Amino acid sequence: MTGSRRTAAPEVAVDEAAAGFRTYEVYQRERVWEPRPPIKPRELYTPQFLDDPYPVLTALREATPCYRDWPGNAFWVTRYDDVTSVFVDEPNYVTRPRAWFAELEGIGQNRRDEIAVRGCVTRIVDAAAAEVAHALCDELAAEQDGAGAADLAIGFAARYPVELWARVLGLPAPSFAWFAERLLRLRRAGSWEPRSREDARTAFHELLAGLQPVVAQRRDAPGDDLISVIAGLGGDERDVVATLLEEDHDTLHGSLANLWFLLLTHRDQLGIVTEERRLVKAAWLEAMRHSTPVLIARRFTRHEVERFGRLLPDGALVVCSAAAANRDRRAFPDPDTFSITRKDLCHREARGHYRADGLCSPVSFGTGAPSKHPALPEDRPRSRFALTRDTAVTASRVLLERLGDVTLAAGATPTLRSLQWGELRTCWSLPVTFTPR
Amino acid sequence: MASSCPFHAVVDRAFGIDAAGVPAEPGARKDFPLMPVGTALDMGHAPDGTPLFDPRIFTTLEFQRNPYPYYRILRDHHPVFHDRLSNAYYLTRYDDITAAYLDDLGFNTIPKGSSSGVLGNTQLELSGIEHRRRRNVYGRHLVGLALEKRKPYIERLANELIDAWGLDGSSGTIELARSFANEFPIRVVCQVLGIPDDGRDRFFYWYSSMMNGLGGSDTAQQGREARQDLEDYVAELVEQRRKQPTFLYDEAGASIGKDIISELCATEIDGDVMSTEEITSNIALVVGGGGETTRGAILNMWYLLLQHPEQFAAVRADESLWDAAFHETLRHSTSIGGQPRQTTFDVTLHGVTIPAGSLVHCVDVSANHDDRIFAEPESFDIFRPDLYSGKLLRSGYAKEGRFSHMAFGVGPHLCPGAWISHQESVIGSMVLSRRLRDVRITVEQMPKDIDGTSLAPIGLGSIRNLWLDVELA
Numbered sequence: 001m002t003g004s005r006r007t008a009a010p011e012v013a014v015d016e017a018a019a020g021f022r023t024y025e026v027y028q029r030e031r032v033w034e035p036r037p038p039i040k041p042r043e044l045y046t047p048q049f050l051d052d053p054y055p056v057l058t059a060l061r062e063a064t065p066c067y068r069d070w071p072g073n074a075f076w077v078t079r080y081d082d083v084t085s086v087f088v089d090e091p092n093y094v095t096r097p098r099a100w101f102a103e104l105e106g107i108g109q110n111r112r113d114e115i116a117v118r119g120c121v122t123r124i125v126d127a128a129a130a131e132v133a134h135a136l137c138d139e140l141a142a143e144q145d146g147a148g149a150a151d152l153a154i155g156f157a158a159r160y161p162v163e164l165w166a167r168v169l170g171l172p173a174p175s176f177a178w179f180a181e182r183l184l185r186l187r188r189a190g191s192w193e194p195r196s197r198e199d200a201r202t203a204f205h206e207l208l209a210g211l212q213p214v215v216a217q218r219r220d221a222p223g224d225d226l227i228s229v230i231a232g233l234g235g236d237e238r239d240v241v242a243t244l245l246e247e248d249h250d251t252l253h254g255s256l257a258n259l260w261f262l263l264l265t266h267r268d269q270l271g272i273v274t275e276e277r278r279l280v281k282a283a284w285l286e287a288m289r290h291s292t293p294v295l296i297a298r299r300f301t302r303h304e305v306e307r308f309g310r311l312l313p314d315g316a317l318v319v320c321s322a323a324a325a326n327r328d329r330r331a332f333p334d335p336d337t338f339s340i341t342r343k344d345l346c347h348r349e350a351r352g353h354y355r356a357d358g359l360c361s362p363v364s365f366g367t368g369a370p371s372k373h374p375a376l377p378e379d380r381p382r383s384r385f386a387l388t389r390d391t392a393v394t395a396s397r398v399l400l401e402r403l404g405d406v407t408l409a410a411g412a413t414p415t416l417r418s419l420q421w422g423e424l425r426t427c428w429s430l431p432v433t434f435t436p437r
Numbered sequence: 438m439a440s441s442c443p444f445h446a447v448v449d450r451a452f453g454i455d456a457a458g459v460p461a462e463p464g465a466r467k468d469f470p471l472m473p474v475g476t477a478l479d480m481g482h483a484p485d486g487t488p489l490f491d492p493r494i495f496t497t498l499e500f501q502r503n504p505y506p507y508y509r510i511l512r513d514h515h516p517v518f519h520d521r522l523s524n525a526y527y528l529t530r531y532d533d534i535t536a537a538y539l540d541d542l543g544f545n546t547i548p549k550g551s552s553s554g555v556l557g558n559t560q561l562e563l564s565g566i567e568h569r570r571r572r573n574v575y576g577r578h579l580v581g582l583a584l585e586k587r588k589p590y591i592e593r594l595a596n597e598l599i600d601a602w603g604l605d606g607s608s609g610t611i612e613l614a615r616s617f618a619n620e621f622p623i624r625v626v627c628q629v630l631g632i633p634d635d636g637r638d639r640f641f642y643w644y645s646s647m648m649n650g651l652g653g654s655d656t657a658q659q660g661r662e663a664r665q666d667l668e669d670y671v672a673e674l675v676e677q678r679r680k681q682p683t684f685l686y687d688e689a690g691a692s693i694g695k696d697i698i699s700e701l702c703a704t705e706i707d708g709d710v711m712s713t714e715e716i717t718s719n720i721a722l723v724v725g726g727g728g729e730t731t732r733g734a735i736l737n738m739w740y741l742l743l744q745h746p747e748q749f750a751a752v753r754a755d756e757s758l759w760d761a762a763f764h765e766t767l768r769h770s771t772s773i774g775g776q777p778r779q780t781t782f783d784v785t786l787h788g789v790t791i792p793a794g795s796l797v798h799c800v801d802v803s804a805n806h807d808d809r810i811f812a813e814p815e816s817f818d819i820f821r822p823d824l825y826s827g828k829l830l831r832s833g834y835a836k837e838g839r840f841s842h843m844a845f846g847v848g849p850h851l852c853p854g855a856w857i858s859h860q861e862s863v864i865g866s867m868v869l870s871r872r873l874r875d876v877r878i879t880v881e882q883m884p885k886d887i888d889g890t891s892l893a894p895i896g897l898g899s900i901r902n903l904w905l906d907v908e909l910a
Contacts, residue, residue: 191521
């Protein structure tokens, strides 16, 4: 009945009769302490919030550690220490699957955490990262008859992750456009918007149908790709698509677009990375901190939790705002400035903690729990965070190399924007001019 | 296919393909234009033809004025609708809601609804034995004999309010809310609670502020402040009445009994007297529940009856029909949309798993318009054979093709003010109709529908104003 609570709560003698009254009293206090709300209730859901969420998030962060969002029936956590504390607190908070239909239809097993799968993805992505970037640069250079004008957001950032995943799956070139369109649509599977979600579901079934013969063929004649690995583990096309569905496609796309948006709108910073190519990694980390593409992470309480001066009921939705945490001046002095050379940003990977070397890491992945495979030997697959970071850095280095004197096209005023509430906040159009090399 | 949607554009331009089926990017409000009443906006379809439901519509004007076709979509195609934007589930069928209300264990009342910030911790949020012990303490003042004894006061009050129009024997234009319906129920509440006359104007202000502050709205702060004022005021009364209880008297000067506050002061629950906080919270609830909803019921009832003159004539000819008119009004257009519940454990209903701890909205309004229960639910018909309009029962009523409406709920949390609300509305309206020789809606003063000529639909909640041309007897 209340099984989850029984197993998760510490072993304390519970006075059953008094339990309800305790809850009641805590709520009494909560009502009395309710501070003056820092924002209007609907401000989290306005079109302005899609364009620039930071003023509202700053108001929340400075006023209260945990904002009760009534219209969204959620609790917003906005301070750096609080957000990271939720990410690492797996006994108290749980992540729910993004796509309802995979679970509902009993489709597939998500195999992304298995060693063989991770190893395969890592190997292929590493091998193909630079190659794919060069191929895309060739296309950029060829655009408009080699005039050196292209759109980085569309021609590079949006395409790059899809091309990589086509390599990972080992799809033949002719089926690429087919796959790309469906993968992009599949990314909206977790949306609250019913048309997007239905569309993702359609894409999901189309992918299943399309991949079925490929899986059957690879089962007999395995190659060096993810489909063969999953087939070798006894999986089928449903497992392949379930794994794709749970992978993060947004962050690589969004971080590439946001990094280049920030570099092109901050010419001095672009100058720094042009001079010092090794600083591209720092630039990427700083871009993730300054303008994170994924704004929120959702967690649900496993049972009643008293935290942030509130009683979070069983099953409460806790919205961890990465955007607000990354601009928290308690963690990063001068948080609104985009500065590659800032000294207060941790460049190491956050594995189960966010303050390695006493410095704060950007909150861009919910890299909460340490790896499931803590004691693997040297060939341990890198984490998803490290893989995305390295891939983005490789791609950006290739861009720097191939696009000489890259600069914003005349008259272009690019902006960062979420298309729908809760979706990727990134630059959707970034026209540039350059000298092809 | 060219598109203005950036996502669309990315798919198109990045891969040179036509992403057919990717939805156009909806803007803000222009996606929800006002539709003719009874017609739903097309919000898209799944490949199998199932209509889709965009959760943003819940906050639009279109939904506010024309909710029923949308609830029909939910009932027919999404009996358990998961609104991912606001992290809630909607139950919309009569049977599901009845089952949820009767299942106090599985669907508990713990969710501190957005009302609790303003009203405090009330009976609305207690469950099980805690709730049951307190229920009768409040409830017994609002039923049975206590009610009968109050009847002369209610009649006198209605007559006083009508006298104040100064229209005896002549005709004029009145606004029913301002000159009758706003004040009438709140005066009854004050009388039941034993609030002294000098506090009643302030009471009315507190009550309106608290009502405006519900639902986590922009005015929630004003609601909380009003709630605090009310608390201070009532706390003082409570302290007085702990020492010196006050009594109510009938017309003849005989004591009816203690007023509710005095009763509550002396009541022991679990061997302990009730705290002032607890008394105040529940008084705040009685003020809200007894005022706003009855006001809405009276206004809606007159608005609907006057738009159906043959039914109004029948009611005037036979006063026993006021009961049916009252219940049909509540079925057709009730003030309270529904009640929140929280799942105690995972519940699977119609193939959807609702995780433990989820907020579940039981939409009473939709249950009342469920055509599995009520034939032609959108029409107002006080003679409808499938509506039960007898004595209100906690268990609900479902026999021989007659069903009770859901406006008061069923089960342990059945509205404790159901009986007094019924009594007030019916007696008030009866007195009103006896005094009126002629009455019609002042159409030119009333809000119009989108065609600009017909009267606006009630939609959710109740109408705010009702202008009437009246001629008094």
